[in-house]
Amino acid sequence: MAEMWINMGPQHPMTHGLWNLKVKVDGETVVDAEPEVGYLHRGVEKICEDRTYPQIIPIADRLCYGSSLTWSHLYCMTVEDLMDLKVPPRAEHIRVVAIEMQRIASHLMWLAAYAVDLGMMAGFLYAMRDREIFIDLLQALSGSRITYNYPRIGGVAHDLPPNFQRDALRACDYMDKKLKEYEDLYDGSTVFLMRNQGVGILRREDAMNLGVTGPTMRGSGIAYDLRKDHPYSVYPDMDFEVASHPDCDCYARYRVRMVEMRESARIIRQALAKMPQGKWRTIAPRTAPEGTGIGRVEDPRGEGMMYVVGDGTDKPYRLKIRSPIFVSVSAAPKMLIGYKVADVVAIMGTLDMCIGETDR
Amino acid sequence: MDIEKAPSMIDGNPEEKVLRSLAEGFPRTISGGEKLKSGVIRAHVERTDLYAVCQTLRDSLGFEHISMISAVDYPDRFELVYHITSYQSRLLLELVTGTPKDDPGVDSVSSVWGGANWQEREAYDLMGVVFRNHPKLERILLPMDTMFHPLRKDFKG
Amino acid sequence: MAQAQKVTFSGWVVRPMMRTMTQFIRSFVTGKPNTVLYPYQKLDLPPTYRGLQTLDFKKCIGCGNCVEICPNDCMWLEKLEDPELGKIERPGVDIGRCLFCGFCAEVCPTCAIHMTSEFELANRDRSKLVLGPTAIRDDTYHERFAEERQKQRLPVLDLSKCTSCEKCAGECPEMCVAMMPMDGVGTSKPEISLHKCTSCGKCAEVCPEKCLVMTDVYEQYFEMPEPKFVLKSCTGCSACAKACPADAIYMLEMPGTEKALKDGKKGKPKKRAVFVLEKCVGCGRCFRACKFKAIEMPGVEK
């Protein structure tokens, strides 16, 4: 068959959002690829220049539907850096619990979407069902299911609800049990391994040079985690392992996320055990001083980063958002070329695309 | 280049080390090197020497990863802020360079770090800063036929 | 870290299929499936759930802070006549644009806005999503459901009765009451730094005129802009005092500023506005009402 370009997207089951992957195929083999983004560009950075500092928190929530809490937390961290604000320790611990729950929920959503990419409906529904437990916990904590609007500049919105600790510990135990079941369903399946092992190789040097971050980078054998290497919040007190895998393929990225979920459950247990008493919120000043602030967190998808410039008013002069997937997806051609059309789905699935933050 | 064997943060003062070697290598163009907090340093660089500085940063100082390129529209200049991470010494370098309003252009660093490619395209798209020697400097988030750069302060939607 | 999984023979079909079969047995034999039959069964929502807003007309003072903080500009103040409350201004909400972020409930100084767990808000007509103040009115919500916002008992000053006896300042064990002189008036008023207050209530006990009253005040989470008073521009028109929804502005006479009339008698003395900042909710209405630039509020637009 002659070579031809296929548009996978903007409306395609593979895309998990609204973007376009142009693939040039020779029969079933991919010979060239070109991602196109921008279909969901909302101009968040421009909108933020016209909002006061607290008003941006719900907007930062809407950057990513998969892990909205990380983004509002990152925004609050950035503004706290700009304002030189100390956050009460209880608030930091609550934040860590919430972020790690969000990370598990996000990874479970990824697992669900990835199962569908590979055509395994059972995986999709099981992962979505278990994600519901963490969504329910976050709902009890913050009052909403997807866009939590929970962190505040200088703390969090509410204290922990009653019985939250008990439920959270129960959810962590449940998660540990379920992860074993997933490993039966995924790792135990020969077809799953055939589809994943040796597919979508992104070598270590390429991953470093192309700016790929997060589980995708750790799947390429670089054990670099901002929670460990650039510690923020109360992560220095937590004892956890950085998941990494030397195989550089789709299976490695899958394993990294599975291990990360287990480690997140560990962090939640520790943070709940160490939860101090006291205030969970301080009153943030209305206006920020002139200057700049940066914040970076380990988003479930990679390195999330914000850069804020304050000009002495109650509105930021400039807010720049670094989206991990925006950079990672530019490395897609490196991973795709030479594999089959069916592998495009698997490889792009392991990137965990979230178009909300990519296009902003 | 093994991360596991790389010197940790306790070995000396990596922030000072980087700042000193930068200032020695480019005495005329590097200015205002300061340590913001632990693991974060900032330096200003003239835009003429940006490419050479970036190459030195990657090749001899071990900054393998470009985290973020942000363009800021100040009343008198465009400022480009490069946040560059070193995986080995766990450092974040904030490299600031300015470009005048009537000629917003710097050298592209996408041949140094592949990850800079799309971020430079984004900065060009939204702020209108031109990156010289960029492999494909096209709009990325906005449609191709857009006539404006929306993040500039003089843009009113 | 786990190494590459070995391909097993049972993995072709048996292991994944046993996994699904266990789930089948679990949901078919031992219990009910996990899902909820939605229109007939519903999930329990937590008390913090952010659904449709309700507005307590009696608690609301019409300050408009909710309108100010709303990120999407979906709230507005509406003037209306109430048989009980008279001419009032109350906020309405356009839930077609609402983010349900809950800032309006969080910023409300009197906790008049609550987020209920009402979430079935879809409508075929967009205009029916615009809910005026009366549509979201529910004066008994706080009686039926527990309060979530933190309250604090704090002394609140009624300046019109105050005689500047300074007893409260002497009584306070935390030294958080200070007598601040009022320019032009000649007397001083107690100013309470609320973040130091331990709610002991001694100042209220000792007050002879009962002008310091211990009241339940909702904890404020957002820093609000504070009005700055410029005495030399004030004409004493008392437009700000009328505009203030929180009764934080008192018009006091300034002795010694009486105009000498032609018949030798003295006229009425000039008045000035005095701000009791502990009561101020930061809405900026005094700033908007003042026509003589006697009040400054940085960061608030006219």
Next chain:
Amino acid sequence: MNLFEFCYGLMHWLVDILNNIWYWLGDFLPWKFGDFFIAIGDLAKAHGTIAVAAILLEVLIIFIIALVSVLNFIWLDRKFMGRIFDFYGPYYVGYRIGGWLQNLADGMKLFVKEVITPSKADKAGFLLAPVVFVASSVLALSTIPLSPDFGVAVNRAGDFVPAGALFAFAAFAIAPFSILVAGWSSNNKYTIIGGMRSAAQMMSYEIPLLLTVASVCLMAGSFSFVDIVAAQSNIWFAIPLALGFIVFLVCIVAEVEIQPFDLPEAEAELVEGWTTEYSGMRFGLFMMTSYLRSYVAGALVTALFLGGWHGFDFIPGPIWFLIKAYIVFIVLTWMRWSLPRIRVDQILQFGWTRLMPLAMLNLLIAAAFKTLGWF
């Protein structure tokens, strides 16, 4: 019971009544018209005409039975899937019969949807492909008897088609051709890739499939389903030919294109594969027929390996057959919902390098059994 004879008698009876009316009218009417009516009556009474009409009636009956039972299959699939996936499945539409009417409601919805033909499609192929797909699948279904005296496809003497197994597989193998036509004529890149995948898959899996069928026919010494099942009265062929049973199961899954091998309509990569451009009831026909094909697969497995209508005496034979076929259908469904999709190069490699030798080995085993005289 013989459906053809039933239809033949029914048509005979109808034609007799009509002929009486026509002759009676012919007597009354003016002579020219009367002759015309009498001529029609003579024509209708001719033996061949009635046979053709009977066959048409039979086809109609089979088609209705097939499509109504498809509702059953879909319901079973959905309900079973629901319990596997921890949800209820169809529930409210037909609450008292376990949500059975949901499929009917979905069918109604598909009927009222707009049927779109792409402007650049090849019209003839685009319209013909669903017809061929449905017809070939129903044809394959019609050849399988439920018991020695309950079946559809008969020859004139009243026996079942002597080469039933061959005919069933021949009819079964037409469908990938129609898939290729559908994919090609839709003039869409996804559909053409889906069609090509289907063709490649059919080519690589038809051979091991037919080799195992050959081994079964060798054991039974006949191509007739009745004889094949009769040969299993003592022991099911699944036990001596266990290897062939597994190979056959894998191949039949690939033939009916359900989950681990549903490459032609791989949802994640090819949108809906070769059905991408079909909408409304045309898509509905494809979907219903794919369920029908899964059932046919179950029936074939039952007839060839699981002893057909043999079972304990307290349940009549056709019911036994249906029970077994439904169980195989459920197992296929179970597999469908718990396994990931395999890749196209892997499926071909698997077919040629694993299944082919195994099928050959199985044929050898069958020949050995036959030579040893055990069967």
